[in-house]
Amino acid sequence: MEEVRSLIDQVIMEHQQIISSTQISTRKANDVAILLKLQGPAEDFVSAGTNELRRKLRNLRRALKKVEQLLQGHFDREETLISKAFGKHRTVTFASALSVLLDDHEQLRKRIMRSREWADELTTGTLSSEAWETKAYVMRSYLTHTLKLLKAHAETEEGLLKALRKELSKQ
Numbered sequence: 001m002e003e004v005r006s007l008i009d010q011v012i013m014e015h016q017q018i019i020s021s022t023q024i025s026t027r028k029a030n031d032v033a034i035l036l037k038l039q040g041p042a043e044d045f046v047s048a049g050t051n052e053l054r055r056k057l058r059n060l061r062r063a064l065k066k067v068e069q070l071l072q073g074h075f076d077r078e079e080t081l082i083s084k085a086f087g088k089h090r091t092v093t094f095a096s097a098l099s100v101l102l103d104d105h106e107q108l109r110k111r112i113m114r115s116r117e118w119a120d121e122l123t124t125g126t127l128s129s130e131a132w133e134t135k136a137y138v139m140r141s142y143l144t145h146t147l148k149l150l151k152a153h154a155e156t157e158e159g160l161l162k163a164l165r166k167e168l169s170k171q
Helices: 002-042 048-088 092-123 129-169
Strands: none
Touching (some): 002 048, 002 129, 048 129, 092 129
């Protein structure tokens, strides 16, 4: 049981690291939106802005890849922990919570992957300027919402893990 309690503590600490990395990605997406506002009217006259925008998009893609890797490792540890702990403490409440958390993991994985796909599309240079701008704004909103979902998930999960740790301490 000590191994499970230790893993619970590790997973709770990782939540802060993941949320921090996701905030970096959201900030980079916001930078892209700011550049779009500045670049729009001057696009035909200033080619340097395009290079800066591409650099910011490459940074965003790298940040999204880092978040994706952090989440994958984190979710793998959580799912291992959850299967070990819930196998010994199977209640209707914990089983229901487990199902919701696993669904959250899948949805968050898909959202990060979709954001990376959009960032890839934006760097290809094949979109019209109108399509590019629309996609960039949609991606920014999508990332902001993903961050909110990730924070809500982490808070719910922490509550569940703390309850589980308390239950394990009774033994």
